[in-house]
Amino acid sequence: xxxxxxxxxxxxxxxxxxxxxxxxxxxxxxxxxxxxxxxxxxxxxxxxxxxxxxxxxxxxxxxxxxxxxxxxxxxxxxxxxxxxxxxxxxxxxxxxxxxxxxxxxxxxxxxxxxxxxxxxxxxxxxxxxxxxxxxxxxxxxxxxxxxxxxxxxxxxxxxxxxxxxxxxxxxxxxxxxxxxxxxxxxxxxxxxxxxxxxxxxxxxxxxxxxxxxxxxxxxxxxxxxxxxxxxxxxxxxxxxxxxxxxxxxxxxxxxxxxxxxxxxxxxxxxxxxxxxxxxxxxxxxxxxxxxxxxxxxxxxxxxxxxxxxxxxxxxxxxxxxxxxxxxxxxxxxxxxxxxxxxxxxxxxxxxxxxxxxxxxxxxxxxxxxxxxxxxxxxxxxxxxxxxxxxxxxxxxxxxxxxxxxx
Numbered sequence: 001x002x003x004x005x006x007x008x009x010x011x012x013x014x015x016x017x018x019x020x021x022x023x024x025x026x027x028x029x030x031x032x033x034x035x036x037x038x039x040x041x042x043x044x045x046x047x048x049x050x051x052x053x054x055x056x057x058x059x060x061x062x063x064x065x066x067x068x069x070x071x072x073x074x075x076x077x078x079x080x081x082x083x084x085x086x087x088x089x090x091x092x093x094x095x096x097x098x099x100x101x102x103x104x105x106x107x108x109x110x111x112x113x114x115x116x117x118x119x120x121x122x123x124x125x126x127x128x129x130x131x132x133x134x135x136x137x138x139x140x141x142x143x144x145x146x147x148x149x150x151x152x153x154x155x156x157x158x159x160x161x162x163x164x165x166x167x168x169x170x171x172x173x174x175x176x177x178x179x180x181x182x183x184x185x186x187x188x189x190x191x192x193x194x195x196x197x198x199x200x201x202x203x204x205x206x207x208x209x210x211x212x213x214x215x216x217x218x219x220x221x222x223x224x225x226x227x228x229x230x231x232x233x234x235x236x237x238x239x240x241x242x243x244x245x246x247x248x249x250x251x252x253x254x255x256x257x258x259x260x261x262x263x264x265x266x267x268x269x270x271x272x273x274x275x276x277x278x279x280x281x282x283x284x285x286x287x288x289x290x291x292x293x294x295x296x297x298x299x300x301x302x303x304x305x306x307x308x309x310x311x312x313x314x315x316x317x318x319x320x321x322x323x324x325x326x327x328x329x330x331x332x333x334x335x336x337x338x339x340x341x342x343x344x345x346x347x348x349x350x351x352x353x354x355x356x357x358x359x360x361x362x363x364x365x366x367x368x369x370x371x372x373x374x375x376x377x378x379x380x381x382x383x384x385x386x387x388x389x390x391x392x393x394x395x396x397x398x399x400x401x402x403x404x405x406x
Contacts, residue, residue: 035103037127038071039201039263040225040249042172054261055231057088057253063234065089065251066267067244069125071096074262075107081256082118088253092121092272094166097157099127101149109157123272124159125166125201126150130182134175139182147189154195158301161194162277166223169202169212176211183212197275199223204239214242220269243271280360282314290335291380295360315383316406318363325403327359335378340403364406371396
């Protein structure tokens with residue numbers, strides 16, 4: 001994602017494109033795969049040469065290092081590298097998933113896993129092509145197809161619907177005149193696919209000349225790339241009218257496994273942060289008969305891959321962390337149990353159950369009913385009184401209200 005770092009030195013018609021980035025010590029040459037572009041590839045500027053070529057993460061005079069963006073060109077990164085990003089103040093890893101309707105980042109899954117392990121927030125981006133056209137209808141159709149492609153890959157990777165999804169708008173072979181309307185189609189189709197936390201990455205010039213209009217999409221939803229002639233400073237922040245500012249493609253983080261630069265941004269308005277979701281998802285295993293309840297969309301996706309059936313939203317958790325529900329796992333029976341009772345939790349742990357922590361929180365006025373199946377030892381939890389009564393007729397034991405929810 002760098003708008004001012006690229007000098008093109010070979011034709012795009014080749015199988016691969018070589019570009020050079022200016023470094024204080026050397027010229028670093030990188031080979032770019034065809035149809036797999038880093039953010040900022042098409043926004044070439046001769047002014048880039050005047051921008052500082054390398055910044056150090058230990059420099060306290062720089063703007064905050066809130067977010068980094070990563071693609072397959074950061075395939076060198078290890079878990080220790082992600083841990084270092086977290087330790088040095090990074091809050092969010094923005095990871096490329098797709099480009100056009102032809103490319104999926106093969107390192108996205110491992111990057112997401114390592115970022116989560118490090119405690120980083122996850123956001124994702126799509127490098128938009130929108131048809132290499134000046135025809136609005138063609139661009140709109142491509143935008144819809146790309147939104148579907150992006151959303152499908154996000155779902156495959158278990159990306160929560162409340163995760164921030166970013167349109168990377170910079171591809172100059174697509175005419176400037178079609179971007180606004182095509183981007184609206186892209187946005188609507190992502191929402192149709194269940195992803196409604198949408199942001200827009202583009203150059204300062206595109207935002208100011210109307211190629212992508214802040215008035216249409218909201219200035220605070222814009223992530224602006226602009227590299228200054230002089231070193232950026234936390235006492236002279238730029239682009240504060242937008243949501244975030246990518247101020248460098250040449251940030252060198254200390255103690256990483258390789259000395260390679262990473263694009264770095266300051267997030268003025270927490271635009272990369274995942275919106276809060278208090279949905280408790282319900283899954284069903286038709287082989288064992290177990291119902292499983294989780295707030296983790298990643299768990300939902302992994303269970304679907306294993307053959308479980310998604311049954312929608314069971315209820316909603318409280319947004320405040322009070323009245324926690326404990327989750328336990330019976331490794332012998334292969335099923336879970338949920339309870340607010342610390343006593344029940346402790347007694348089951350004594351009997352060999354694995355304690356898996358707080359699963360969600362309680363509150364509200366709606367009773368969540370609990371029923372027990374004496375034949376297999378499993379419990380069912382539901383807001384639906386008809387479901388509860390039907391199970392009781394089938395021989396389940398009514399254990400009353402487990403907790404109240406929303």
